[in-house]
Amino acid sequence: MKKPLELAVYGKGGIGKSTVSANLSAALALSGKRVLQIGCDPKHDSTRLLMGGTVIPTVLDYLKTVDKQTARTEEILRTGFMDVGCIEAGGPKPGVGCAGRGIITAFEFLNQHHTKDAYDIVLYDVLGDVVCGGFAVPVRREYADAIFLVTSGEFMALYAANNILRGIRNYDGDTWRRVAGIIFNERKVADETERVSRFARAVGLPICARVPRSDAFAHAERQNRTLMQMEDCEAEQNVFHELARQIGEGLRLYEACPLSDEELERVVFDAKEPTLQRSAAASCPIAPTEDSAYPETESEEPPVATGQERPPLYGCAFNGAATAAINLKDALVIAHSPKACAFYTWQNISSPGRKNLFNRGILMPSAISPHFECTEMEQSDVVFGGIERLREAVAKAISRHPGAVVVISSCVSGITGDDIRSLEALSTPEVPVITIPADGDIAGDYMEGIRLAMHTLAQKLIDPSIRPQGRLVNLVGETGVSNNREVDFRIVKSWLDAIDISIGCRYLGESTCAQMRNFLAAPLNILANDNAEGRELKSWLSETYGCTFLDEALPVGFGATARWLRKLGSIFDCTEEAEKLIAGQHELYLEEIERWKPVFQGKRVFMTTINTNMDWLLDAADAVGLRFVFIGVMNYLRQPVKITDRPEKYPIDENFDWSRSRALIKELHPDIVLSNYVTRTDAEDCLIDSMPMSPVVGFHSGIETIARWGRLMQTKRKGEWTNDRSLFEKYYA
């Protein structure tokens, strides 16, 4: 798709850049261009003249009141004079919030909805100075192709223009040229023309247009119109027609060469011009290009509940992304954040690693010694931007020759507007730099971070030219933080070894970048967990890379495991070996069922759960004669749930409110009350127990869980310690 030409108009507040922008948009539209003007000022009046005086709703006000998933561009895009598209980013009330962050949010929304695609030219009218990273967003290379500076001859206006050049310089260094020149908006102050000319010469920029001081502007403004709609002001209109012509024919662009404060003062007040020590040569003319240097922001989002209330975000995307990325075991993951964020992410990663090592003697290298570091953003980075600190960290990381450097942004670096994507340019042929703009929880919750990391790492690493071959499978979507992950893996690996199938890549679990590159070598992929995230990943990999998946995830429970092995046997032509595996376990399973039948026959079960896919347990419970009188699903995430393949057999409430459980238990008189956490009830005569949230894969998970209840029912059920709650309250409350 043809990318529109994006122009940014910057200048000191009150200098008249909105008037200039509106008239320039109008002139461009009159020259036959399809123009979109985006006002980037919290006072949101950039497009007022184009809109005939109508104040339009701002993107941020709109997004504040609607669900992100259902928001539509049509609600904030208006059409003004000559069909110029008009959008106002908006911002918070003065004195609160972060207006810069607001600009970023609005831009993300416009990108996600491809709002700019329908236009030839996009014109950003941006608040006065580059006061923070947020207001500098239009300057970023994925946005502005060319930048105009609006200034008068007043010192503060020139000071602001110079500051904007500094902001641009920060992004472009001396390798990019994106400054189109100066739009001189006359104020008729003393020595004005000479001042502006001296400044232009000193910074090596042309004066592209000189907007005369004229009553015509005030007259047009009183009528809520642009000058281009007025009569008898041809001279003023020609200024904008000429500027539109320059843009249409292709602008020459220049390097940003700001002056020091001393130089600026000398240029403005002392009429001395510093020697220009820079190359200010023009680049090639610029016109609308075919595609952007940056990938577009993805718009695909998992469906979530709609509504005016924003649902809480459980955890943050930064944490989720880091937890996923460290599983790429030869990559070095850099958190661009204060130490706090990296600290609790490290704890989240290492907690199962420490417990597995300490309690079970299982070594999980990525979890106990992750290649995870932090830029440790300080106060100065928050105020002045932390991109240089990050650049140093990335360069240092590359020198250690990891398989890849993965950079993840926190909410602090997101708010301050550090452009982490720009560091992908530091990639070398051997060490790709991959950036994941999680921005803390701004990109979403923990699971969204995992999704973001999985997609990004796949996109950057998987070699699409590799073709499937041999007896290989990939394991896809293992849980990032789970005490069972390595136990499950060992079980699955033992089955696969028995039927002579190798694992190509664990995506993502203790894999290397090379294994990720060869991902497509495996003819078959196996989903580790049949949950919403796993299914989304499966569907994405199938659509993007044409991956073939086994139609069942890693199995839990006897029936599912037997079925799963048979399918695998059939695909890889090793049915006999698979049957041998199943037969060996079937006998043991039946023995256990027979053992527990007398204990459970006719017993009633009340279960509440946050889990889905409970057939691993229900099958075994049915086999021993247990009867479920109620299954309540605590569907906090309000996602579609599937508890069983035989829903007609069980009384299931898919949106159960826990506060009803006491009354329901009283009414139903169950023998066993189950939930994910042991919960106190008024029913003293029943067995209360918990169920594993992540059951171990394999034949016996269901019957082993039931055997535990059986043992509890056969014994006294409760330890004496349970009677001592009152003592705790007596001595410690």
Add this chain to the structure above:
Amino acid sequence: MTGPCSKSITPDGLSGMIFAMEGIKNAIVLLNGPMGCKFYHSTTSQFLALRPPLYLPASDGGEKVPVDYNFLNNWFFRQPRVPCTWLDGYDYVYGTADKVRDGLCYLREHVNFELLAIVNSPGASLIGDNLEELVRETLPDCLCVMLESPGYSTDFCTGYETALMELFRQVGSRLWNQTARPDRASRQKSVNLLGLSVWQRYWEGDLAELKRLFTLCGITVNCCPAAQNSLEELRRLPAADLNVVVFPEMASRAAAFLQDACGTPYYICPGPPAGFSQTEEIFSEICRILRTDVTPLITESERARALSWSKIDGVHQMCGLPDGSLFAVSGSLSQVFTLSRFFMEYLGMIPDCLEVTEGNVTALRECLKTLLQEHKAGQPEQKDILETRAELVFADGNTIAALKTRQHPFCGIEISQPGMGYTDVLPKTQMGIRGSLFLVEQVLNGLMTKL
């Protein structure tokens, strides 16, 4: 990959602030931040200390009614510690005031507490909401500490000490105005212990041991701010005769503040009282200042040394250890100095690596330097902890776990959080006389003796 491996990332000032305020009984810490910043602190805090249940707000003369955790939804998210305002991207643009206000109202209606602390997350601190105004509007009579700037990547002790000083500054005047100052000369001497935190690995046992030793010396412990002190204890803080700073990097500035505010003199320990000599010296000095008798403590220390001798001698006779055993310590400056001193001077061990993770007290650095020079120990502080060849490594669980992936065999001994996964029921201590014995026990069990 070449080059050094990633080191364990230690907590920063935000955690220091949260755990300082979580160390006050019947206080609620409201984290103004996203849930990503909440979970670790909630989970950890819940298990760091024996917590009574949360209660509903008190009604006149009624019984205390525990809060049902199942109903602690939006603010607590079913975790009884550290509720949060669950900020998202929109709040960073529009400000957090609405959520903070709603959270305060929820707490006012549903939970009984005596002190409230509001801690901004790093992201929330960039927004600039007026917390004071929100508290005045919703909880005008509440004792509240507002910690608007958690610092960015400052160390744990800086955050902890900042919180402590803000506690004194913001609520001290309200608490201490009502405190009658007893005549110090006419009663048993008392001290406040500053610098203890519920986040320390064995804080409960440490506190119990210190209290026991002060009792032996005829001194009572008046208040230990941020180590499960009650508001009542905090109220009587100015009544102590001396503030004892147990960890210099955690509370030296706070002690100076209290001297100005309450006139209480202070004594800064050269690291915590751990190891026989250091314990004896610190208590002797405090007894000298307060003019009490340290003899009972010295006598008990001698008995402990006697027991220790017999156990060490048993090992020593078999294999000559622990003399010459290589050890490594990764911890705060106080921990590194104190443990090194004990291991080098008392046990005759040799430092292979000493890594200071936080704390920058010049006097203590000098002490450490002198110690190493006196023992001709080289420059073990220059060595990377992940490259240590020590037989005994004293560190947090993360560092110990990371070292387990290397080929070198060693015994890891926890001195700071997080642990490896062991749940302590019996409080243990690495401080005082009992703590010295426990350290000896850990060393003897960690050495590869010839059996």
